[in-house]
Amino acid sequence: MGTSAGSTAQVREQLLALRAEYRRRIDTIHDHARNPLEPDSSEQAAQLGNIAVVSALETEATAELAAIDAALLRIDAGTYGRCTKCGETISAARLAARPASAECMECMKA
C-alpha cells in the first residue's frame, strides 16, 4: 500500500467538488445567456457588454473543468502531483492552492 493513498482520495473528492461547482457555474451562465435582449438600445448595449463578460467567464470555467478532468485522470494513472512537462513533483503548496495544477512553478513560468 502506498503511503499517499489517503491523501489521493482526499484530492479526488476535492477535485470532484470543484468540478461540480464549475458545472453549476456554467449552468448559471447558460441560464443568463438564454434571457432575450431588451428592445431598448441602451439596455441592449449593456446586455451585449454582459455577454462578453459572461463568455469570458464561461471560457475560464470550461478550461478549469478540463484541467480538473485531466487531474482526475492523472490520479487514476498514478501520476497526479507530477509536472506533466518535466516530471518533477509539484509543490504541495501549489497543489493546495489549485488541485488541478498540471505543471510545476518552473514550467508554468517558462
Ligand SMILES: [Zn+2]
Ligand atoms: Zn515542470
